[in-house]
Amino acid sequence: DIQMTQSPSSLSASVGDRVTITCRASQGISNSLAWFQQKPGKAPKSLIYAASSLQSGVPSKFSGSGSGTDFTLTISSLQPEDFATYYCQQYNSYPFTFGPGTKVDIK
Amino acid sequence: EVQLVESGGGLVQPGGSLRLSCAASGFTFSTYPMSWVRQAPGKGPEWVSAISGSGGSIYYADSVKGRFTMSRDNSKNSLFLQMNSLRAEDSALYYCAKGGLYAGDLGYWGQGTLVTVSS
Numbered sequence: 001d002i003q004m005t006q007s008p009s010s011l012s013a014s015v016g017d018r019v020t021i022t023c024r025a026s027q028g029i030s031n032s033l034a035w036f037q038q039k040p041g042k043a044p045k046s047l048i049y050a051a052s053s054l055q056s057g058v059p060s061k062f063s064g065s066g067s068g069t070d071f072t073l074t075i076s077s078l079q080p081e082d083f084a085t086y087y088c089q090q091y092n093s094y095p096f097t098f099g100p101g102t103k104v105d106i107k
Numbered sequence: 108e109v110q111l112v113e114s115g116g117g118l119v120q121p122g123g124s125l126r127l128s129c130a131a132s133g134f135t136f137s138t139y140p141m142s143w144v145r146q147a148p149g150k151g152p153e154w155v156s157a158i159s160g161s162g163g164s165i166y167y168a169d170s171v172k173g174r175f176t177m178s179r180d181n182s183k184n185s186l187f188l189q190m191n192s193l194r195a196e197d198s199a200l201y202y203c204a205k206g207g208l209y210a211g212d213l214g215y216w217g218q219g220t221l222v223t224v225s226s
Binding site for chain 1: 215218
């Protein structure tokens with residue numbers, strides 16, 4: 001199975017900050033990577049697929065990059081509604097696997 | 108608008124069975140692969156199973172293989188997960204999720220149905 005790691009596991013940031021989260025796969029996954037945002041009591045929401053493609057309706061402050069084993073999610077200017085937990089997920093091969101999450105909270 | 112509504116969760120004793128359902132609307136159901144993903148309280152999501160649009164290909168996580176069976180009824184826009192030999196570690200919120208061009212591109216999720224395995 002492909003193992004996914006994320007760093008940091010948590011971060012504190014202020015409104016307006018630029019935030020970057022890193023995801024690493026234990027083996028190459030091409031660009032078969034998605035990013036999700038999850039708020040308490042809600043289902044995960046897909047933000048990005050194919051490493052860098054924005055899901056319909058997702059604001060352009062979210063961007064993704066990377067290929068192979070190393071990926072990043074960037075939020076260009078953090079807003080109050082962005083405080084949440086973010087997960088990466090690989091879908092290059094079964095079983096699909098998720099990273100452990102990065103919790104973004106208010107500084 | 109894509110809508111996914113799960114049902115069938117509940118409290119069951121270890122060793123028992125449950126059948127989850129997911130009613131889909133707002134898209135051509137038979138065209139898209141679907142997945143079940145679960146999330147235990149305070150934990151991250153865990154992919155459980157996926158099925159192709161036709162139902163001809165089905166994949167499972169090792170943790171549920173041989174105990175869970177995923178199926179779909181394209182005539183009724185419905186997805187199912189038959190769960191047998193349930194264990195305490197199967198307790199979680201179970202989501203159905205719609206795939207995209209690739210099965211693992213889980214663009215839409217339901218709100219989930221809660222399964223609790225306890226005596």
